[in-house]
Amino acid sequence: MWFKNLQIYRLPVPWDMSAERLEEQLAKKPFHPCGSQDMESRGWLSPLGNEVLVHAIGGQFLICLGFEHRLLPSAVVKQEADERAEELAEQQGYKLGRKQMKELREQVTQELLPRAFTRRRRMFAWIDPINGWLFVDAASQSKAEDVLEQLRHTLDSLPLTLLRTELSPTSAMAGWLAGSEPPEGFTIDQDCELRSVAEDKAAVRYVRHPLEGEEVKGHLEAGKLPTRLALTFDDRISFVLTEKLEIKRLDFLDIVRDQIGDGDKDDAEALFNAEFALMTGELAHLLPAVVAALGGEIAATAQEGHMPSAELPRLQALKPVEQAVETDDPPF
Numbered sequence: 001m002w003f004k005n006l007q008i009y010r011l012p013v014p015w016d017m018s019a020e021r022l023e024e025q026l027a028k029k030p031f032h033p034c035g036s037q038d039m040e041s042r043g044w045l046s047p048l049g050n051e052v053l054v055h056a057i058g059g060q061f062l063i064c065l066g067f068e069h070r071l072l073p074s075a076v077v078k079q080e081a082d083e084r085a086e087e088l089a090e091q092q093g094y095k096l097g098r099k100q101m102k103e104l105r106e107q108v109t110q111e112l113l114p115r116a117f118t119r120r121r122r123m124f125a126w127i128d129p130i131n132g133w134l135f136v137d138a139a140s141q142s143k144a145e146d147v148l149e150q151l152r153h154t155l156d157s158l159p160l161t162l163l164r165t166e167l168s169p170t171s172a173m174a175g176w177l178a179g180s181e182p183p184e185g186f187t188i189d190q191d192c193e194l195r196s197v198a199e200d201k202a203a204v205r206y207v208r209h210p211l212e213g214e215e216v217k218g219h220l221e222a223g224k225l226p227t228r229l230a231l232t233f234d235d236r237i238s239f240v241l242t243e244k245l246e247i248k249r250l251d252f253l254d255i256v257r258d259q260i261g262d263g264d265k266d267d268a269e270a271l272f273n274a275e276f277a278l279m280t281g282e283l284a285h286l287l288p289a290v291v292a293a294l295g296g297e298i299a300a301t302a303q304e305g306h307m308p309s310a311e312l313p314r315l316q317a318l319k320p321v322e323q324a325v326e327t328d329d330p331p332f
Helices: 019-026 074-092 098-115 141-154 169-179 214-221 268-293 309-316
Strands: 007-010 040-045 055-057 060-071 117-128 133-136 186-196 203-206 224-233 237-242 247-252
Touching: 007 141, 019 060, 040 141, 055 268, 060 141, 060 268, 074 098, 117 141, 117 268, 133 141, 169 186, 169 214, 169 224, 169 237, 186 214, 203 224, 214 224, 224 268, 237 268, 247 268
Parallel strands: none
Antiparallel strands: 007 133, 040 060, 055 060, 060 117, 117 133, 186 203, 186 224, 224 237, 237 247
């Protein structure tokens, strides 16, 4: 149980939610497979594969949202509908109109759906009610929104806010690269992306390349800003920090993983618990350090407090310009 990415959200400190009450509320919307006419189904699953929807270890909660999606490509529906339309045209002596074609496609979809293959996936979220954090293991904020939306529909209240820091990640990363001085406890690794804020959106990506030379500084002086930077914290965790304050490519190094005892490795549940406990313990040190490196946290204003999760993407767009540089995921 090791997260690969962190989409970070704030809860009240502490959040008044017990594992038992959270379990009770998640049980209202459990996962069920797709019905014969459902394109998609989603609901809460047990993270450990048993009947417990909230896996609680050391005051930390792990929850899991399950998805099932029917694989029925629109091209398949169109092909079948077109073939039937040709047959009907021959019988009737004239082609089907637009309304008739739409009805035919809907009929074909209903007939093919029960026979379509399904694909399942899971998405995990970690809740730290003591320190007021919610983390989703998702590669993007849009994917994390699936979990937040389901939580919003499931819980009586979800008082989420965005994590906001005094320094935007972009400006902080630019300072670290320009001065070749990472914040205390961190080292700069060899992966980075720099992107121009001009209309051309010119970008330079470094993969396994030293970043302390004049070449990188030259790009910064020319107006390119870092949109992601690989870092290592305390020689224990490596990750990529993005301009949206996402943590990606999380990798817990051997010094952390080796703490798991040999006995735990022979027991699937014990191994799961040990990894989750280790992961949350290590990240409990990393996250405050990241916030401190970005100048500290800005307290949520009264207007932003208790914001529904549907408002989060809109507020993200209101962050400083240098923090809103859009980019596709790089190969590194």
